[in-house]
Amino acid sequence: MGVTIAVVMAMRAEAAPVIAGLGAHEVSSPAALPHRWYVADDVGGARVVIAVNGVDARHGVDLIGTEPAVMNTTAVCAAFSPDVVVSAGTAGGWMHANAEVGDVYVSWPHVVRHDRRIDLDGLREYGIGRHEVWDGAADLAAHVGARLGVVTTSNALDESDIDRDWILDLRGEVKEMEAAAVAWVCEVHGVPFVAVKTITDLVDHPAPTAEQFSANLSAASTRLADVVPASVRYLADRLGS
Secondary structure, eight states: OOOEEEEEEOOHHHHHHHHHHHTOEEEOOOTTSOOEEEEEEEETTEEEEEEEOOBOTTTOSBOOSHHHHHHHHHHHHHHHOOSEEEEEEEEEEOGGGTOOTTOEEEEEEEEEESSOOOOSTTTHHHHHOOEEOOTTHHHHHHHHTOEEEEEEEOSOSSOOHHHHHHHHHHTEEEEESSHHHHHHHHHHHTOOEEEEEEEEEETTSSSOHHHHHHHHHHHHHHHHHHHHHHHHHHHHHHHHO
8 A cells, every 4th residue: 555645624614625626435433423525535535534523413503513523534544544734724824913804824743732821730731732744734735836834733713812822922923723633643643634725814903803704715725626635646756756
């Protein structure tokens, strides 16, 4: 078996153009779990698995956030033994970091959590995480025309005052809801990890984050349909050589 690349995604709207762009077909996923998996058998010589978190049975909405991301990534690692895992999706950025809607970021040099605040000896750094990313991330960013930045994860769309202080202290440039959870699973399994995110909203913009996100989701997802296939082709070439 050649190189296998797993792309973990949370939202159907984000994933649909990527699945179509790669020509992937649906395959079986664990019956007891809500995830939906798709496989493109030959992308630059690699097998690409697009693993979508799925839909919440009670509320009928996309399973965003860290818990579904952990379940999905764990199941994918067990089923496919990927050579690298990509957390792909949309995210927030900041005007103070010169981000613009539509920008693409590749995580570097690590991903963190800003909402897991555990002020106890030995647990503060565990809460933050600082999961290192694949060492070729800078080259990947240059290849796809992306910016590099620290991706920071929480389970909230908005940014509280204490979140803001922590994000600034952690030098976060991209705010989203899954990457650190995916990275933790990859660290446990010894699998290289990288995040590729497109910006839907500017957290420090006067317009409400939810309004920006809804207005820009479609365009940002279309941007993912360009950058994710380009990223996996680069990874296939780099890891297969």
